[in-house]
Amino acid sequence: xxxxxxxxxxxxxxxxxxxxxxxxxxxxxxxxxxxxxxxxxxxxxxxxxxxxxxxxxxxxxxxxxxxxxxxxxxxxxxxxxxxxxxxxxxxxxxxxxxxxxxxxxxxxxxxxxxxxxxxxxxxx
Numbered sequence: 001x002x003x004x005x006x007x008x009x010x011x012x013x014x015x016x017x018x019x020x021x022x023x024x025x026x027x028x029x030x031x032x033x034x035x036x037x038x039x040x041x042x043x044x045x046x047x048x049x050x051x052x053x054x055x056x057x058x059x060x061x062x063x064x065x066x067x068x069x070x071x072x073x074x075x076x077x078x079x080x081x082x083x084x085x086x087x088x089x090x091x092x093x094x095x096x097x098x099x100x101x102x103x104x105x106x107x108x109x110x111x112x113x114x115x116x117x118x119x120x121x122x123x124x
Contacts, residue, residue, distance in 0.1 A: 001050065001060070001063070002043060002046050002047050002050060004063035004065045004066060005022050005023070005024050005025075005046060005061075005063050005064070005065075006022065006023035006024065006063070006064045006065065007020065007021065007022050007023075007039060007042060007043065008020075008021045008022075008023070009021070009035045009038045009039050009042075011118070011122055012031070015031055017031045017032060017033055017038070018031070018032055018033070018034060018035050018037070018038035019031055019038060020032070020038035020039050020040075020041050020042030020043075020045075021042060022042055022046050023064055024046075024061040024062075024063060024064060025046055025049060025061065028042065028045055028046060028049065029042065030042040030044075030045055085099065085100060
């Protein structure tokens, strides 16, 4: 089961080490000198927590990979932002929904690319 959880390893400037994280267990983290060790550490920690939860008959978080997503969510924004986005969508000749979806997707892609570049710089 722990193989299906969403793990991430990031560099911590503050700690000068890699931090292993698990999205389903946001209170857990593991610091280590290498990415691989941080990944192994957080997986082992999650496994220990899951074993404890089972032993205490407590619920275990469902892996994000198992959840079904509808592709819809509601978000409240300030009226002025709503107006600005609606104007930009109209100028782009697309629906507000399509416009906001594209903005989110492009920001996500940029964030992933930036993260990838940082990893490459850190490794050599």
